[in-house]
Amino acid sequence: MNAIPTNEKALIQAIKSGGSQRQKAIRMIYDDRELRSKVIHYVRTHGGNAEDGQDMYQEGIIVLDRNIRENKFREETSLKGYLYSICRFLWMNQARKKAKTTLTSESTPFDGESDFTPESSYFETERKKLLQQVLDKMEARCRKILKLWQLSYSMAEIASEMKLANDTQARKAKYRCHQSLMKLIQEHPGIAQQLENLRK
Amino acid sequence: MNPEKYYDRIEHYLSGNMSEQEQNDFDKESKENPELQMAVDLFQLSQEAIEVDVESDLRQQMNNWQAEEQPTNIRPLKVASRRRRLSYIAAAACVLLLIGTFTIQWNAGNYSNEALASQYYQLPLGSDIRSGSAALDQNFDQAMNAFDDGAFEESMRLLGKASTPKSQYLLAHSYFQLGQFEQAISSFDKVVASNDSRLKEKAEWFGLLSRLEAGQEVQARLVKITADEGHSYHQQSIELNESLNSIWRNFTK
Numbered sequence: 001m002n003a004i005p006t007n008e009k010a011l012i013q014a015i016k017s018g019g020s021q022r023q024k025a026i027r028m029i030y031d032d033r034e035l036r037s038k039v040i041h042y043v044r045t046h047g048g049n050a051e052d053g054q055d056m057y058q059e060g061i062i063v064l065d066r067n068i069r070e071n072k073f074r075e076e077t078s079l080k081g082y083l084y085s086i087c088r089f090l091w092m093n094q095a096r097k098k099a100k101t102t103l104t105s106e107s108t109p110f111d112g113e114s115d116f117t118p119e120s121s122y123f124e125t126e127r128k129k130l131l132q133q134v135l136d137k138m139e140a141r142c143r144k145i146l147k148l149w150q151l152s153y154s155m156a157e158i159a160s161e162m163k164l165a166n167d168t169q170a171r172k173a174k175y176r177c178h179q180s181l182m183k184l185i186q187e188h189p190g191i192a193q194q195l196e197n198l199r200k
Numbered sequence: 201m202n203p204e205k206y207y208d209r210i211e212h213y214l215s216g217n218m219s220e221q222e223q224n225d226f227d228k229e230s231k232e233n234p235e236l237q238m239a240v241d242l243f244q245l246s247q248e249a250i251e252v253d254v255e256s257d258l259r260q261q262m263n264n265w266q267a268e269e270q271p272t273n274i275r276p277l278k279v280a281s282r283r284r285r286l287s288y289i290a291a292a293a294c295v296l297l298l299i300g301t302f303t304i305q306w307n308a309g310n311y312s313n314e315a316l317a318s319q320y321y322q323l324p325l326g327s328d329i330r331s332g333s334a335a336l337d338q339n340f341d342q343a344m345n346a347f348d349d350g351a352f353e354e355s356m357r358l359l360g361k362a363s364t365p366k367s368q369y370l371l372a373h374s375y376f377q378l379g380q381f382e383q384a385i386s387s388f389d390k391v392v393a394s395n396d397s398r399l400k401e402k403a404e405w406f407g408l409l410s411r412l413e414a415g416q417e418v419q420a421r422l423v424k425i426t427a428d429e430g431h432s433y434h435q436q437s438i439e440l441n442e443s444l445n446s447i448w449r450n451f452t453k
Contacts, residue, residue, distance in 0.1 A: 030265055033378060038350030038352070041377065045348075054266065066251065147254055150247065150254055185249065
C-alpha cells in the first residue's frame with residue numbers, strides 16, 4: 001500500500017489540531033474538484049443524480065473529519081481513497097435503505113465503521129434527533145464553548161474566542177456548560193433509554 | 201448519580217491522557233462501580249451531543265461554500281416603498297415578493313448555463329466510442345475504464361497525446377468532467393475537424409454544451425443543429441434553444 005502523501009499528512013494534522021487550521025484543511029478537501037467529480041460520477045452511475053453526489057461528498061467529509069479527530073483513520077491509507085470509500089459506502093447504504101436491496105461487495109464498510117449498517121444508522125439518526133432536542137435547550141454561548149472544546153481548542157484559545165478573562169475562566173465556563181448539558185441529558189426521558197441501551 | 205464526582209478522572213481517561221496502568225485501574229474500577237460506569241456513559245453521550253452540533257456547523261459551512269460556487273445572476277429587486285396605512289397592500293406585496301424571489305431563485309437554478317448544460321450532458325458510453333478493433337487499443341480501454349470509475353485525470357494520462365478521434369473525444373469528456381471547459385471545447389473541436397462519422401455530431405453537441413458552461417455564445421451553433429433535421433441531437437437542440445430563449449431565463453438575467 002502506498003504511503004500517505006506529505007500534503008495529506010499535513011491536512012490530517014490540521015484537522016486534529018482544530019481551529020482555523022481545521023477549517024482550512026476541510027475547505028481544501030471540499031475544493032478537491034477531481035475527487036468531488038469522482039464521487040458525483042459514482043453516485044450518478046449508481047442510481048442517483050448530481051445533487052445526491054454533492055450531498056454524499058459533504059456527508060463523507062463530515063464522517064472523515066470526525067474519524068480523523070477521533071483517531072479512527074489509519075494513516076497508512078490515502079486520505080482521498082478513504083474519503084471516496086466513505087462516500088461510496090454512505091451512498092450504497094442510502095440506496096439500500098431506499099430500495100431494500102442486498103449489500104454488494106462494493107458496500108464493504110470502510111475502516112473505522114465496521115459495525116455501520118442501515119439499521120445502526122437508523123438508531124444513530126434517532127439518537128441524534130433526541131440529542132438535538134437537548135442542545136436546543138442550551139444557551140448558545142454554552143454550545144459554542146463546548147464545540148470549541150470538542151474541536152481541541154486550548155483553554156487560552158477558548159478564552160480569547162469567548163472574550164473571557166483567562167484560561168481559568170474558560171475552564172470554569174466549559175465545566176459549567178458541560179455539567180449543564182449532562183444534566184439536561186439525564187433529565188430527557190427519551191435519552192435515559194439511550195443510556196440504558198449503551199449499558200447493554 | 202453524581203457525575204461531577206468523577207468528572208476530572210473521566211475526562212482524563214477519555215482524552216487518552218492516562219498511563220496504561222491508570223487506564224487498567226480505571227477500567228477495573230468502572231466494572232465494579234456501576235455509578236462510575238454510568239457517569240462514563242453520560243460523559244460520552246454528552247460528547248456525542250456536542251458532536252451533533254459540530255456536524256451541523258460543518259454541514260452549514262459546506263452549504264455556504266456550495267452556494268458561493270453557484271453563479272449569481274440574480275439582480276436585486278427594487279421594492280417600492282408602501283405607506284404604513286396600506287398595511288394590507290404591504291403584506292400582499294411581501295407575499296408576492298417572496299413568491300417572486302423564490303421563482304427567480306428557482307429559475308436561476310434551472311435556467312442557468314450550468315444547469316442547462318448539465319441537463320443535456322450525457323456520459324460517453326464505451327460502445328459509442330470503441331471501434332471494432334478496440335481490442336488492439338489497450339491504452340484506450342484502460343482510459344475508458346478509468347473514466348468509468350471517475351478517475352478523469354488518470355484517464356487523461358492514459359490517453360497521452362490522444363492521437364485518434366476517439367481518444368480526443370474521451371479526453372474532451374474528461375476535461376468537461378473536471379470543469380476545464382476551454383480545453384474541452386478545444387478537444388471537441390478537434391474531433392469535429394477529424395470528420396469521424398461516428399463522433400462528429402456528438403462532438404458538435406458536447407462542444408456546444410462546453411461553450412455554454414464556459415459562458416460563451418452558442419446561438420449560431422445551436423441554430424445550425426436545429427436546422428439539421430438529420431442531426432443526432434436535433435430534438436435536444438430545439439429543447440435547449442427554447443430553454444435559452446425562455447421568458448424565465450431572460451427574467452433572471
